[in-house]
Amino acid sequence: MADKQALTTGEAAKYCGVNFRTVIRWIERGHLDAYKLPGRGDNRIPIDTFVDFLRQNDMPVPDELIAGDRRLLLFTSPDSPAGELAADLRRHNWDVVLADDPVQLGYLIAKDKPSALLMMDLQYADVASRIMKDVSKDRNEVPKMALLQGNQREIHDGWDSFQWPEQRQVLLDYLDHDGSESH
Numbered sequence: 001m002a003d004k005q006a007l008t009t010g011e012a013a014k015y016c017g018v019n020f021r022t023v024i025r026w027i028e029r030g031h032l033d034a035y036k037l038p039g040r041g042d043n044r045i046p047i048d049t050f051v052d053f054l055r056q057n058d059m060p061v062p063d064e065l066i067a068g069d070r071r072l073l074l075f076t077s078p079d080s081p082a083g084e085l086a087a088d089l090r091r092h093n094w095d096v097v098l099a100d101d102p103v104q105l106g107y108l109i110a111k112d113k114p115s116a117l118l119m120m121d122l123q124y125a126d127v128a129s130r131i132m133k134d135v136s137k138d139r140n141e142v143p144k145m146a147l148l149q150g151n152q153r154e155i156h157d158g159w160d161s162f163q164w165p166e167q168r169q170v171l172l173d174y175l176d177h178d179g180s181e182s183h
Contacts, residue, residue, distance in 0.1 A: 004047065005046060005047060006044040006045060006046050006047060007044065007045045007047060007050055008042065008043070008044065008045075009023040009024055009027070009034075009042075009043050009045070010023075012032075012045050012050055015050075015054075015062055015065070016054075016059060023043075023045075024043065026053075027043055027045075031053070032045060032049070032050070032053050033045070033046070033049045033053075034046075034049075047065055050065070051065055051093075052093070055090055055091075055093070061095060070093055070094050070095050070115065071094075071095045071097065071112050071113075071114040071115055071116075072089055072094040072095065072096050072097070072114055072115070072116040072117070072118065072175070073097050073099060073105070073108055073109060073112065073114040073116070073117045073118070074086060074089070074096055074097070074098050074099070074118045074119075074120075075099050075100070075105050075117070075118070075119045075120065075121060075124070075128065076098065076099075076100050076119075076120040076121060077100060077120065077121040078100045080100075080120050080121070082098060082120060084165070085118075085148075085164065085165075086098060088168065088172065089172075089175070092172055092175070092176060094116070094175065097112060097114070100121075102123075102124045102127070105124060105128060106127070106128075106131050109128065109131045109132055109135055110131065110135050113135050113136065114143060115143050115144065116143060116144040116145070116146070116175055117132055117143060117144070117145045117146075118145075118146050118147075118148055118171075119145075119146075119147050119148065119159075120148045120164070122147055122149070125147060125159060128145075129145060129157075129158050129159065132145060133158075144160070144174070144175060145158060145159050145160065146159060146160045146161065146162055146171065146174065146175075147159045147160070147161045147162070148162055148163075148164035148171070149161060149162070149163055149164070160174065162174070
């Protein structure tokens with residue numbers, strides 16, 4: 001699906017689990033942007049527009065529609081308030097996967113090969129860094145890795161560091177731009 005740029009109303013309906021006429025109503029009411037093809041006037045929905053629509057309506061985004069370079073893994077301790085951060089990241093078009101178990105962390109890094117890894121629990125930072133480097137050897141660019149810390153700032157080789165939530169906007173800017181800078 002990587003080479004496809006738009007969906008039919010039927011394809012969009014299948015992703016949402018609704019009838020294609022419901023998708024047409026969403027388009028007619030202005031909830032979903034689309035364009036009409038010349039001639040028959042069939043609707044086409046740009047994939048990026050459709051993904052935005054799904055995210056805005058808290059609907060799951062199918063893996064095949066997600067650009068691989070926007071997958072982000074967020075590792076937190078089970079009692080950490082990561083929901084606010086995950087919501088911020090999703091609003092900035094990141095496909096966020098949450099993990100709170102170290103075994104799950106390793107599995108998700110290997111399976112998803114995320115382009116960014118954020119860690120709130122620093123205990124497993126060294127292991128996660130090694131796994132990220134191993135699975136990203138075939139990527140064109142190095143994944144972004146950032147530690148989210150409170151007032152205490154530990155230095156970990158290969159990681160950028162941000163104080164969360166104080167440096168919220170700095171973190172979002174870092175993720176959305178190329179190059180890495182330590183903070």
